[in-house]
Amino acid sequence: MTDRSALTIREYAPGDEERILATFNRVFAAVDPGFAPRDLATWRWLYRDNPSGARIWLAVDEAGEVVAQYAGLRQRAFVRGERASFAQAVDSMSSRGGLRRPGPFVRTCRAFVEHGCGEGAGRDVFAWGLPVPAAWRVGRELLGYELIRTQLELFAAPGDVRPESAAGVRVEECAHFPDEVDALADRLGRERDAVAVRDRAQLAWRFERHPRNAYRVALARTGRGLAGLAVCRAGTFDGRPGLLVADWAVPAGEEGARAALLAWLAGVATELGEAEVRAVLPETAPEWLPLQRAGFRARGTRYVLAGRPFARTLDVPFLRRGWSYTLGDTDLV
Numbered sequence: 001m002t003d004r005s006a007l008t009i010r011e012y013a014p015g016d017e018e019r020i021l022a023t024f025n026r027v028f029a030a031v032d033p034g035f036a037p038r039d040l041a042t043w044r045w046l047y048r049d050n051p052s053g054a055r056i057w058l059a060v061d062e063a064g065e066v067v068a069q070y071a072g073l074r075q076r077a078f079v080r081g082e083r084a085s086f087a088q089a090v091d092s093m094s095s096r097g098g099l100r101r102p103g104p105f106v107r108t109c110r111a112f113v114e115h116g117c118g119e120g121a122g123r124d125v126f127a128w129g130l131p132v133p134a135a136w137r138v139g140r141e142l143l144g145y146e147l148i149r150t151q152l153e154l155f156a157a158p159g160d161v162r163p164e165s166a167a168g169v170r171v172e173e174c175a176h177f178p179d180e181v182d183a184l185a186d187r188l189g190r191e192r193d194a195v196a197v198r199d200r201a202q203l204a205w206r207f208e209r210h211p212r213n214a215y216r217v218a219l220a221r222t223g224r225g226l227a228g229l230a231v232c233r234a235g236t237f238d239g240r241p242g243l244l245v246a247d248w249a250v251p252a253g254e255e256g257a258r259a260a261l262l263a264w265l266a267g268v269a270t271e272l273g274e275a276e277v278r279a280v281l282p283e284t285a286p287e288w289l290p291l292q293r294a295g296f297r298a299r300g301t302r303y304v305l306a307g308r309p310f311a312r313t314l315d316v317p318f319l320r321r322g323w324s325y326t327l328g329d330t331d332l333v
Contacts, residue, residue, distance in 0.1 A: 006062055008061075009059050009111045011056065011058070011111075011115065012058060016058065017043050017044070020056075021043055025038060027093045045209065049205060055116045056070075057069070057071070057116075059108045066095075067096050067104050068105040069092065069094075070105070070108045072088060073331070075088065077194065078188075079125065079311075079313075085124045087128075088128055089128065089129035092105070105138070117308075118310045125310050125311040126194075126308070126311070128148070130303045146308060147304065149282065149304075150301075150304055151300075154297065155276045155278045156277050156297065157276060161295045164255060164294070165256065168222055169257050169259070170222075170260075171218050175208075177229075178200070178219070181198065181200050181203060184229065184251070188249055193318065194319060194324065195323070195324045198249050203231075207246065217231050218231075220257035222254075222257065227256070228251065228258065230248050230250075234272050235333060237280070237301075239302075240276070240278070242269075243274040245265065245278065245279035245280075245326065247326050248279065248326050255290075279326070279327070281324075
């Protein structure tokens with residue numbers, strides 16, 4: 001569709017990526033002194049190669065320049081044990097008029113929602129993000145986004161991690177996720193109210209094939225098979241360095257696997273000389289209190305988690321209470 005300002009609001013088409021990157025690198029360099037330009041390889045990994053897919057809407061002028069973007073990294077998900085799709089809003093930008101109403105950014109956002117969000121095949125039932133203040137104001141006032149929570153984190157010095165017994169559990173580091181993680185993902189999907197799919201295809205894309213970051217992966221096994229996994233890397237989150245828990249998947253009843261993976265995380269942090277092990281989880285997650293009993297403490301971050309459900313069976317109180325996620329569900333690690 002073409003608007004009154006001679007801008008075409010449309011979905012991404014193959015070949016747009018170079019123009020998207022030109023605007024992206026220019027806009028973000030102007031607001032972030034530490035910004036490192038994104039290259040085509042990273043863009044293609046992030047959007048084209050995501051096994052859950054991506055959705056990108058653009059405002060394009062008559063010369064073909066990308067003026068605004070609203071993009072979502074899609075996530076195959078379980079909601080009450082049924083398959084669904086979420087979208088994490090990322091890389092919001094506008095080179096004209098900022099994020100203010102009624103500029104191209106807002107019109108692009110509305111097209112994203114109208115054409116891709118809702119119930120039915122190929123649509124996302126929930127859109128969410130960790131918006132900067134300006135984007136949060138626009139999302140709240142014009143797009144119906146609601147506050148889900150002000151995000152907390154859990155942290156512990158490696159020497160303060162005191163897991164329970166891990167008898168009968170074997171932890172092994174691996175370079176590649178085995179096919180067994182598909183069954184682990186299904187198990188989590190059946191027991192959690194809402195959670196992104198963590199099957200082999202998604203985990204391999206997110207962690208094995210990341211174009212810049214290197215992660216360490218541990219699997220916890222018992223005599224019954226794969227009982228949990230953890231992913232980590234040294235990095236900085238919210239201005240503080242530490243060993244970041246990028247992903248964590250331990251089903252209910254696997255207390256030994258949880259203990260063994262916590263001990264592994266503490267050992268990696270000690271090996272790398274990191275002062276803290278840090279995990280981002282909702283305070284309603286099943287791991288929240290057990291991790292505190294194992295020596296972790298909670299503190300605030302500068303991040304706000306916001307979103308909007310688009311299905312009749314979803315609402316913010318349900319998502320606040322039942323949605324499980326980790327840093328690996330975001331683009332922050």
